[in-house]
Amino acid sequence: MKKLLIIITASFLLAMGWGCQKDSSFLNVQPNTFLTNDQVFSDPNLVLSVLADLYNRQVDFSGLDNGWASFTDFSESFPSENGSAYYVQRTGWAYDSWGLNWSDSYRYIRDLNLFIQRDSASSGLSVDDKKRFSAEGRFLRANFYFEITKRYGGVPLVLIPLEYDYSGKVDGLQLSRTRESEMYDFIINEAEAIKNDLPSDMTEKSRASKGAALAMECRAALYAGSIAKYGATTPAVSLPGGEVGIDASKANGYYTIALRAAGEIISGSAGSYKLYTATTGATPAQLSDNYANLFLDKNSPETIFFEDFKTGGKTHGFTINDQPYSFSDEGGDAGRLDPSLNLVESYEKLDNTYAPLATVDVSGNPIFYTGIQDIFDGRDARLAGTVLLPGGKFKGQTVDIWAGYRLADGTIISSDEAGHLKPIVAGGPDVQVVGADGPINGLELRTQTGFYIRKYLDPIVGSGRRGQGSTVAFIRYRFGEVLLNAAEASFETGDNATAATYLNMVRARAGLAIPLTAGDITFDRIVHERRIELSFEGHYFYDMKRWRLAHVRWDGVPTTLSDLKTNIGKATKHSTQPWGLWPYHEYAPGTPNAGKWMFKETLPALVTGSNRFLFGNYYTFIGDDIRAANPQIAKQPNQ
Amino acid sequence: MKNLFRYILIPVLVISFYSCKKDNYAEPGTFLTGSLMYKGDSVNVERNQVPFQIYQYGFGKVGAINSTFQQDGSYSQVLFDGDYKLIIPNGQGPFVYKQTSSGAPDSLAITLKGNQTVNLEVTPYYMVRNTQISGSGGNVTASFKAEQIITDPTMAKDIERVSLYINNTQFVSGGNNIALKDMDGSAITDPNNITLSVAVPASALTQAYLYARVGIKIVNVEDMIFSPLQKVQF
Numbered sequence: 001m002k003k004l005l006i007i008i009t010a011s012f013l014l015a016m017g018w019g020c021q022k023d024s025s026f027l028n029v030q031p032n033t034f035l036t037n038d039q040v041f042s043d044p045n046l047v048l049s050v051l052a053d054l055y056n057r058q059v060d061f062s063g064l065d066n067g068w069a070s071f072t073d074f075s076e077s078f079p080s081e082n083g084s085a086y087y088v089q090r091t092g093w094a095y096d097s098w099g100l101n102w103s104d105s106y107r108y109i110r111d112l113n114l115f116i117q118r119d120s121a122s123s124g125l126s127v128d129d130k131k132r133f134s135a136e137g138r139f140l141r142a143n144f145y146f147e148i149t150k151r152y153g154g155v156p157l158v159l160i161p162l163e164y165d166y167s168g169k170v171d172g173l174q175l176s177r178t179r180e181s182e183m184y185d186f187i188i189n190e191a192e193a194i195k196n197d198l199p200s201d202m203t204e205k206s207r208a209s210k211g212a213a214l215a216m217e218c219r220a221a222l223y224a225g226s227i228a229k230y231g232a233t234t235p236a237v238s239l240p241g242g243e244v245g246i247d248a249s250k251a252n253g254y255y256t257i258a259l260r261a262a263g264e265i266i267s268g269s270a271g272s273y274k275l276y277t278a279t280t281g282a283t284p285a286q287l288s289d290n291y292a293n294l295f296l297d298k299n300s301p302e303t304i305f306f307e308d309f310k311t312g313g314k315t316h317g318f319t320i321n322d323q324p325y326s327f328s329d330e331g332g333d334a335g336r337l338d339p340s341l342n343l344v345e346s347y348e349k350l351d352n353t354y355a356p357l358a359t360v361d362v363s364g365n366p367i368f369y370t371g372i373q374d375i376f377d378g379r380d381a382r383l384a385g386t387v388l389l390p391g392g393k394f395k396g397q398t399v400d401i402w403a404g405y406r407l408a409d410g411t412i413i414s415s416d417e418a419g420h421l422k423p424i425v426a427g428g429p430d431v432q433v434v435g436a437d438g439p440i441n442g443l444e445l446r447t448q449t450g451f452y453i454r455k456y457l458d459p460i461v462g463s464g465r466r467g468q469g470s471t472v473a474f475i476r477y478r479f480g481e482v483l484l485n486a487a488e489a490s491f492e493t494g495d496n497a498t499a500a501t502y503l504n505m506v507r508a509r510a511g512l513a514i515p516l517t518a519g520d521i522t523f524d525r526i527v528h529e530r531r532i533e534l535s536f537e538g539h540y541f542y543d544m545k546r547w548r549l550a551h552v553r554w555d556g557v558p559t560t561l562s563d564l565k566t567n568i569g570k571a572t573k574h575s576t577q578p579w580g581l582w583p584y585h586e587y588a589p590g591t592p593n594a595g596k597w598m599f600k601e602t603l604p605a606l607v608t609g610s611n612r613f614l615f616g617n618y619y620t621f622i623g624d625d626i627r628a629a630n631p632q633i634a635k636q637p638n639q
Numbered sequence: 640m641k642n643l644f645r646y647i648l649i650p651v652l653v654i655s656f657y658s659c660k661k662d663n664y665a666e667p668g669t670f671l672t673g674s675l676m677y678k679g680d681s682v683n684v685e686r687n688q689v690p691f692q693i694y695q696y697g698f699g700k701v702g703a704i705n706s707t708f709q710q711d712g713s714y715s716q717v718l719f720d721g722d723y724k725l726i727i728p729n730g731q732g733p734f735v736y737k738q739t740s741s742g743a744p745d746s747l748a749i750t751l752k753g754n755q756t757v758n759l760e761v762t763p764y765y766m767v768r769n770t771q772i773s774g775s776g777g778n779v780t781a782s783f784k785a786e787q788i789i790t791d792p793t794m795a796k797d798i799e800r801v802s803l804y805i806n807n808t809q810f811v812s813g814g815n816n817i818a819l820k821d822m823d824g825s826a827i828t829d830p831n832n833i834t835l836s837v838a839v840p841a842s843a844l845t846q847a848y849l850y851a852r853v854g855i856k857i858v859n860v861e862d863m864i865f866s867p868l869q870k871v872q873f
Contacts, residue, residue: 091814236730236859240742551861556814612814614688615730615861624702638730638861 042124
């Protein structure tokens with residue numbers, strides 16, 4: 001009993017002792033589940049983690065983490081996935097194609113504005129850190145506005161975090177669209193303002209650097225210049241308020257800016273960027289490998305700014321989706337992105353001329369080739385670097401692409417099952433009659449054009465497994481593009497000799513040893529070179545838009561075989577349906593052609609539509625809900 | 640087995656009774672029809688390419704009812720009775736549609752009470768007149784007159800090209816054809832008498848007839864204007 005009393009008294013005393021603590025020290029506990037702005041913006045490591053999220057929310061047109069389908073369409077490739085056949089079965093695009101989620105976009109812009117504001121208000125960061133973080137935030141904001149402008153033209157340019165005051169009035173928040181020219185002016189001016197706050201460090205590729213700011217400025221100025229110049233050919237694509245369309249008189253000014261920004265990068269003032277040239281040699285195969293490796297080597301001196309991926313962090317499924325079927329790491333996941341013959345045949349011959357791949361001679365008889373790759377001999381090395389051709393190698397194995405046997409009388413022996421074994425002649429032995437990788441019409445995940453993609457395809461073991469994924473980086477700005485920008489800007493300002501010099505630098509790397517002269521430089525050349533060098537990098541579509549060629553190239557008229565084989569290298573060539581090139585084994589025992597290869601241009605059977613690009617497609621539709629919420633936003637032209 | 644059948648039958652019956660409930664609203668049943676007209680002649684365009692928009696106010700929904708004209712310029716829309724406004728958006732069609740002084744397309748107020756036909760008067764840049772299309776010897780030949788309607792120098796536009804399209808279905812245009820023949824506007828010597836001829840692909844000759852139209856592409860105007868559809872016998 002006595003003992004119990006002692007215990008009770010003692011615990012009372014103890015409990016009362018607790019109560020003696022001051023309220024302030026008891027109630028004011030730092031939460032340990034979130035960080036305040038002051039805490040974050042006083043530690044450079046925490047600011048960097050905020051910034052990492054902002055980097056991650058950048059948007060690309062084609063992107064390795066946007067899915068394989070962001071690389072397809074526009075008749076440059078065929079989507080070999082049954083659920084995606086609509087890409088080649090529709091007859092055009094809806095006005096709201098290529099839109100961004102408006103709310104998400106402005107939420108991202110708001111977060112960027114908040115970041116910039118908080119960074120400038122912070123007192124715990126060193127001056128250098130503050131400057132660099134602010135410049136990075138502004139770079140991301142300008143680059144994102146650039147991405148929006150490419151799709152929508154002028155949009156409300158919001159540069160401070162807008163606040164709603166709960167008054168029931170939103171007039172002050174309903175901003176009207178900025179002129180398209182002012183959007184580009186903003187991007188150019190931002191790049192100029194921040195370039196010296198960013199490091200001139202060419203090893204800094206996943207964060208903004210001086211080179212990245214200049215590359216963005218260069219591209220933006222080039223886009224603005226071409227919209228001003230070529231917009232004059234489509235006066236219907238403009239708005240009276242200038243939200244869409246740039247006055248033609250501004251073209252020269254923009255080209256000059258593009259040239260100046262490119263010049264700063266080329267002169268090495270932002271770091272000694274140069275074209276990626278490995279030292280392995282100059283045979284066509286080595287040049288092709290070199291071009292392919294440019295996209296795989298993360299230390300490439302050509303890369304200025306990229307979106308990086310890392311095992312254990314962020315990886316992507318490009319290799320999973322697009323690896324060759326017959327040796328896919330993941331059964332039933334492969335081969336979706338099949339480059340089209342339209343693209344393949346536009347690669348030049350080594351004498352700088354254009355020619356369709358020779359399938360028939362002048363009298364229309366098939367040409368026979370000893371090796372399956374012989375038909376592609378003597379072409380631009382970027383062809384085999386971009387496209388996995390029949391007989392091409394990946395991860396040490398050879399792709400098995402051929403469509404069947406052709407008998408001497410022209411009959412085709414094939415199968416609708418890849419790698420199928422059956423007799424060629426009645427009573428003969430069972431032999432394989434079609435490649436394990438196709439092409440077979442309608443058989444998804446194998447090629448249906450006769451080609452697989454090679455660019456970005458990751459040769460690392462396991463990159464094709466869903467559990468691992470690929471870590472190949474997506475290059476947003478690279479030195480090769482800067483050279484082409486400089487070439488185009490030089491050409492547009494009348495300096496063909498300089499344009500030729502820049503083009504020749506890029507072309508020499510691709511094995512095109514005969515230099516172009518000033519007299520060779522035409523608008524067609526510029527258009528062609530960008531299509532080839534920058535294929536599948538998200539440029540082709542925007543290029544066609546800014547040159548106002550989109551409605552010419554995708555005119556809705558089906559592409560016939562003779563359309564396909566003529567006018568190669570012409571900017572105004574139409575290309576509305578992706579064709580394929582199917583190799584056949586010649587079965588003619590006892591004749592000289594036995595076992596040789598012949599080729600047929602084939603329009604994949606699933607291709608029933610033809611792309612038609614309308615004037616109303618030049619600038620993406622802004623949703624009715626957006627325009628109803630903000631009547632200040634002008635409707636896009638021709639919609 | 641019998642039990643299983645019962646278990647299936649009961650839910651099926653229950654579900655089928657649910658669908659006996661009346662819908663909340665009657666479906667729309669009023670037809671608004673009409674055609675693109677120029678002084679009594681219908682204006683032929685490409686199917687599904689020239690849009691019009693119908694607006695109805697007061698239901699809290701934003702945006703238009705979007706639809707397109709048929710290739711003979713007609714349209715048809717099923718709606719509820721009510722007040723509507725109809726426009727053809729700027730820059731659409733091979734014609735000029737009335738505009739307000741601020742440049743917006745002038746809206747046409749329509750009060751629907753029962754089926755109604757509303758023809759839309761437009762001013763095309765050109766009309767295809769006197770079209771004669773005939774087929775013989777594996778060729779289809781067309782002759783026609785391109786009559787310029789808008790001649791005011793501030794608005795008139797040149798012909799970019801004229802085209803003859805043939806198809807084995809009734810839909811005949813740049814996107815739907817088996818063969819076509821283009822002639823550049825600069826190659827036209829006499830707009831009153833333009834002749835085009837196209838060879839019929841061998842694969843199409845299995846059919847005893849074809850459909851053909853000629854169209855005029857006007858500089859900086861997206862949509863083409865066509866002749867009426869013509870069936871060509873062989």
